[in-house]
Amino acid sequence: MDAAAKPLLRVRDLRVSYGPASVVKGVSFTLRRGETAAIAGESGSGKTQTVLAALGLLPRQAVTTGLVIFEDTELLALSRRRLDALLGRRIAMVFQEPMSSLDPLFTVGAQIRAILRLKAGLSRRAAKARAKELLDLAGISEPGRRVHSYPHELSGGQRQRVAIAMAIACNPDLLIADEPTTALDVTVAARILELLAKLKQIFGMAMIFISHDLGLVRRIADSVHVMREGEIVEAGSAADVAANPRHEYTRMMLAAMPRAREHVRMETPVLLRAQNIGVRFSLRGGLLSGAREVKAVDGVSLCLGQGRTLGLVGESGSGKSTLARALLKLVPASGMLNFGGRDLTRLDRAAMRPLRRSMQLVSQDPYGSLSPLMRIGDIVTEGLRVHEPAMSRSAREARAALALEEVLLDPRLRFRFPHELSGGQRQRVAIARAMILKPRLVVLDEPTSALDRAVQIGILALLEDLQEAHSLTYVFISHDLAVIRAVADEIAVMKDGRIIEQGPAREIVERPHAPYTRALIAAALQTGET
Amino acid sequence: MLRFFLSRVATAVPAFFIIVALAFFLMRLAPGGPFDTERALDPEIAKNLRHIYRLDLPLMQQFWLYLQSLAHGELGPSLHWRDFTVSELFAKALPISAALGAKAMLVAIIAGTALGLVGAMSKVRIGPHAVDGAAIFGIVLPIFVVAPLLQLGLGLTLHVLPVGGWNDGAWQNQVLPVTTLALPQIAIVARLMQAALIDALAMPHIRTLRAFGMPGYHIYVHALRAAFAPVVSYLGLAAGNVLTGSVVVETIFGIPGMGRYFVDGALGRDYTLVMGTVIVVAAAVLLFNLIVDLILAWLDPRVRYDSRPR
Numbered sequence: 001m002d003a004a005a006k007p008l009l010r011v012r013d014l015r016v017s018y019g020p021a022s023v024v025k026g027v028s029f030t031l032r033r034g035e036t037a038a039i040a041g042e043s044g045s046g047k048t049q050t051v052l053a054a055l056g057l058l059p060r061q062a063v064t065t066g067l068v069i070f071e072d073t074e075l076l077a078l079s080r081r082r083l084d085a086l087l088g089r090r091i092a093m094v095f096q097e098p099m100s101s102l103d104p105l106f107t108v109g110a111q112i113r114a115i116l117r118l119k120a121g122l123s124r125r126a127a128k129a130r131a132k133e134l135l136d137l138a139g140i141s142e143p144g145r146r147v148h149s150y151p152h153e154l155s156g157g158q159r160q161r162v163a164i165a166m167a168i169a170c171n172p173d174l175l176i177a178d179e180p181t182t183a184l185d186v187t188v189a190a191r192i193l194e195l196l197a198k199l200k201q202i203f204g205m206a207m208i209f210i211s212h213d214l215g216l217v218r219r220i221a222d223s224v225h226v227m228r229e230g231e232i233v234e235a236g237s238a239a240d241v242a243a244n245p246r247h248e249y250t251r252m253m254l255a256a257m258p259r260a261r262e263h264v265r266m267e268t269p270v271l272l273r274a275q276n277i278g279v280r281f282s283l284r285g286g287l288l289s290g291a292r293e294v295k296a297v298d299g300v301s302l303c304l305g306q307g308r309t310l311g312l313v314g315e316s317g318s319g320k321s322t323l324a325r326a327l328l329k330l331v332p333a334s335g336m337l338n339f340g341g342r343d344l345t346r347l348d349r350a351a352m353r354p355l356r357r358s359m360q361l362v363s364q365d366p367y368g369s370l371s372p373l374m375r376i377g378d379i380v381t382e383g384l385r386v387h388e389p390a391m392s393r394s395a396r397e398a399r400a401a402l403a404l405e406e407v408l409l410d411p412r413l414r415f416r417f418p419h420e421l422s423g424g425q426r427q428r429v430a431i432a433r434a435m436i437l438k439p440r441l442v443v444l445d446e447p448t449s450a451l452d453r454a455v456q457i458g459i460l461a462l463l464e465d466l467q468e469a470h471s472l473t474y475v476f477i478s479h480d481l482a483v484i485r486a487v488a489d490e491i492a493v494m495k496d497g498r499i500i501e502q503g504p505a506r507e508i509v510e511r512p513h514a515p516y517t518r519a520l521i522a523a524a525l526q527t528g529e530t
Numbered sequence: 531m532l533r534f535f536l537s538r539v540a541t542a543v544p545a546f547f548i549i550v551a552l553a554f555f556l557m558r559l560a561p562g563g564p565f566d567t568e569r570a571l572d573p574e575i576a577k578n579l580r581h582i583y584r585l586d587l588p589l590m591q592q593f594w595l596y597l598q599s600l601a602h603g604e605l606g607p608s609l610h611w612r613d614f615t616v617s618e619l620f621a622k623a624l625p626i627s628a629a630l631g632a633k634a635m636l637v638a639i640i641a642g643t644a645l646g647l648v649g650a651m652s653k654v655r656i657g658p659h660a661v662d663g664a665a666i667f668g669i670v671l672p673i674f675v676v677a678p679l680l681q682l683g684l685g686l687t688l689h690v691l692p693v694g695g696w697n698d699g700a701w702q703n704q705v706l707p708v709t710t711l712a713l714p715q716i717a718i719v720a721r722l723m724q725a726a727l728i729d730a731l732a733m734p735h736i737r738t739l740r741a742f743g744m745p746g747y748h749i750y751v752h753a754l755r756a757a758f759a760p761v762v763s764y765l766g767l768a769a770g771n772v773l774t775g776s777v778v779v780e781t782i783f784g785i786p787g788m789g790r791y792f793v794d795g796a797l798g799r800d801y802t803l804v805m806g807t808v809i810v811v812a813a814a815v816l817l818f819n820l821i822v823d824l825i826l827a828w829l830d831p832r833v834r835y836d837s838r839p840r
Contacts, residue, residue: 087743093741095737104832105755105829115744118744
């Protein structure tokens with residue numbers, strides 16, 4: 001039998017458990033040379049645990065059983081030393097978070113050279129030259145200069161390219177990419193995917209691609225293994241699984257965002273009007289360089305009717321969050337702001353306070369935005385204590401229970417702490433906290449970005465119900481065009497602090513004018529949306 | 531890096547000046563003077579003395595004169611040991627204290643790091659707790675308890691080391707004071723090092739190195755560099771702690787260092803001597819913190835950017 005026909009990797013009945021909790025429950029799959037296999041599943045499905053276990057990278061508490069055969073070698077039976085000899089050389093990995101997966105204290109050049117010298121056995125000099133070649137191959141411009149950069153001096157996409165350069169340093173047979181594009185903006189993610197596909201061609205590598213996004217997986221993988229709660233629930237060729245999903249879970253993962261909702265074009269009174277909003281941050285220079293100014297938001301004008309949703313879309317750094325904070329007067333901004341017929345432009349903090357309850361913010365990170373030291377009930381009612389100080393303790397308790405019920409959470413959760421809740425539950429708490437004050441305007445800053453697709457859909461449905469029940473006005477910020485399209489009546493596309501295109505949601509998605517909008521839509525389509 | 535260095539020096543200079551001014555005026559605010567004795571001095575003599583030492587001038591003028599002499603490197607005459615200038619007194623005492631402090635710090639860094647490393651690397655679950663527990667002892671036991679215990683045990687009972695004295699810096703005489711001074715610092719450094727190293731080893735970029743099958747020593751080089759930052763930050767504080775600790779240690783072991791000038795100078799209202807010790811100590815602490823900042827910036831490139839005022 002020739003080498004090409006032999007499977008590169010066979011995993012048989014792999015099980016991982018931490019004490020009594022088992023996280024991988026008998027996973028088996030086979031990978032041929034040059035093949036790309038995807039492991040798809042939502043967070044907590046055990047997909048990362050599976051590959052880390054196969055490479056012996058799990059912490060000591062984890063108990064791994066089963067067979068992992070790479071060519072003819074049983075990996076789980078190897079000594080640490082023999083396994084280390086394979087890792088990096090024959091099997092390489094790219095991780096999800098390109099910021100934290102590179103050492104912040106060493107230049108990227110040093111990190112690549114270390115692998116070349118210790119794993120490929122290159123001399124100091126050869127490693128130096130090869131590091132530059134690898135960076136060039138990974139699509140980093142000016143590699144000669146970039147080798148001296150530290151990770152924090154690079155963008156997210158560049159960091160991921162460095163991580164890929166490290167992975168291909170020893171020309172591995174198997175590349176494992178764990179959510180390599182999840183932390184990146186869509187247009188950047190699309191380019192990273194292209195790069196991975198190209199390198200796979202050049203080096204003839206096999207690839208295991210881990211992702212929560214089945215749409216994305218379909219584009220890059222030959223075969224797909226869908227994981228749920230530690231088990232593979234469906235496997236097959238990528239085209240097959242996408243076209244005829246048999247398992248209900250796969251169908252749920254494939255279900256795209258609901259189509260653009262058909263809104264009745266009602267003329268509603270204007271609730272929020274902003275004119276020529278500008279926000280500048282000054283970066284004070286050091287001893288030798290002068291002060292610099294950054295225009296985070298530059299001359300933005302908006303008009304939003306009561307009960308409607310404005311979708312603000314743009315990539316990270318485009319100024320959308322800053323704009324949202326300026327609309328709530330949470331950052332000093334120039335320009336004119338009118339809310340419900342009142343001119344807010346000249347109001348100071350004290351004068352704004354009574355208005356605050358009708359303008360609420362729900363922010364992105366459901367982990368960071370809830371105080372870990374407070375009970376859910378206290379978090380939800382904190383605003384009431386400011387705006388209705390006369391309210392009795394028992395009345396507040398009752399309101400907290402009602403508010404939690406309204407976001408479809410068990411009212412008994414109010415005695416728990418945030419760390420006891422899942423991501424989706426936390427985001428519902430954050431929404432309840434905003435809703436308890438019966439606001440008129442709610443700014444939602446990436447409310448679903450940290451969540452799995454299924455949880456996202458639930459949150460979006462909840463937001464829509466709340467909007468209908470209380471005729472709320474939303475400013476909905478997201479980098480995810482699919483989400484924006486599902487919720488927004490109008491879309492504004494932001495880039496470099498300016499709104500470059502604005503109009504009814506349908507028109508923007510179907511007939512985009514600005515080239516940037518087109519690129520954004522194309523990228524969104526390529527990474528899974530159809 | 532040069533800009534970073536200059537900005538740190540630029541903040542150290544005013545800090546130094548403020549310390550000097552504070553010490554000068556606070557000392558004068560304290561009741562009593564350098565020539566107060568049990569029996570009242572003849573008023574004429576007292577007046578004469580004050581005139582000779584220019585203590586009869588207005589306070590601001592005295593301060594100005596003091597700054598002028600300081601600019602020439604003069605610390606002035608001692609008001610208590612009247613035959614010596616402060617500089618002459620320090621010329622003998624400072625090298626002794628500096629040697630003691632430097633050795634204590636060096637021992638603390640080496641032993642603390644080693645202990646922390648052992649704790650973090652230990653495969654048994656109890657390892658880190660053992661280091662923590664031992665360290666708590668080192669932190670809790672005050673110097674004035676440890677020193678007599680060491681004197682009793684190693685000096686009086688076993689007769690292996692001298693109980694006290696300096697003996698021109700013979701190593702036997704240095705062992706006990708250096709150990710006493712270093713012990714609490716070893717404990718703190720060990721705890722910091724162990725905690726930081728355990729955190730560092732759990733970082734994603736260390737997992738990356740493991741995923742590439744990098745050799746163990748390479749992984750520890752990366753983890754140690756990350757773990758050193760909190761330890762080095764602490765060393766700035768430790769310098770101050772060692773200095774104050776040396777006062778006690780020098781007194782207990784009878785070592786002719788700077789320590790006794792702290793106390794004698796302050797009690798005897800020996801203005802110039804007190805000012806001299808304050809200046810030497812402040813300069814030492816500031817210098818050490820400057821070095822710490824530079825090491826931190828060298829360890830972590832992000833410090834060079836983050837430290838810029840916003």
